Amino acid sequence: MLEIEAGEKTTIRFTLNGKPVQAQAESRMQLADLLRHVLKKYGTHVGCEHGICGACTVLVDGRAVRSCLMFAAQVEGASVVTVEGLSNATGGLSELQAAFRRHHALQCGFCTPGILASATQFLQDNNAPSEHEVRDMLSGHICRCTGYTGIVEAILMTAQKRGGA
Ligand code: FES
Numbered sequence: 001m002l003e004i005e006a007g008e009k010t011t012i013r014f015t016l017n018g019k020p021v022q023a024q025a026e027s028r029m030q031l032a033d034l035l036r037h038v039l040k041k042y043g044t045h046v047g048c049e050h051g052i053c054g055a056c057t058v059l060v061d062g063r064a065v066r067s068c069l070m071f072a073a074q075v076e077g078a079s080v081v082t083v084e085g086l087s088n089a090t091g092g093l094s095e096l097q098a099a100f101r102r103h104h105a106l107q108c109g110f111c112t113p114g115i116l117a118s119a120t121q122f123l124q125d126n127n128a129p130s131e132h133e134v135r136d137m138l139s140g141h142i143c144r145c146t147g148y149t150g151i152v153e154a155i156l157m158t159a160q161k162r163g164g165a
């Protein structure tokens, strides 16, 4: 990890959605702010800014992290994937995203990018989850619209389609 003095800006180099990027960041800049305000990845949403709502979740080296709780400098040399990088190889909806659409798993969509990031890692770690395990994973995300039923169905159906549950 880079060492940056308070107030000093430095260049951070990492991979974003499969492409090498570099950007200037102050030591106290959150990863969420770097992604949104500097790199214009507006799909990363910011709700609570203290790790509760899950809206800002992205993948860093394959693991779901709260980008509001991580300093930008911490991703030096890492691979970061935002919701913009979760589409399929041709830029269309991924299997998981298509399942969200099919099962009406979103309404306003504010929580959706974070949930997709967490669900992506979750399904990689557990290809045959139970409903209880899906709901346990979702306990780290606040959705004000859906009641969660469609989200649970979409994740379970994706696992089933992949030959898991
Ligand atoms: S904005 Fe990061 S967890 Fe809510």
Ligand code: FES
Pocket: 105, 106, 107, 108, 109, 110, 111, 112, 142, 143, 144, 145, 146
């Ligand atoms: S779809 Fe609106 S907050 Fe989840």
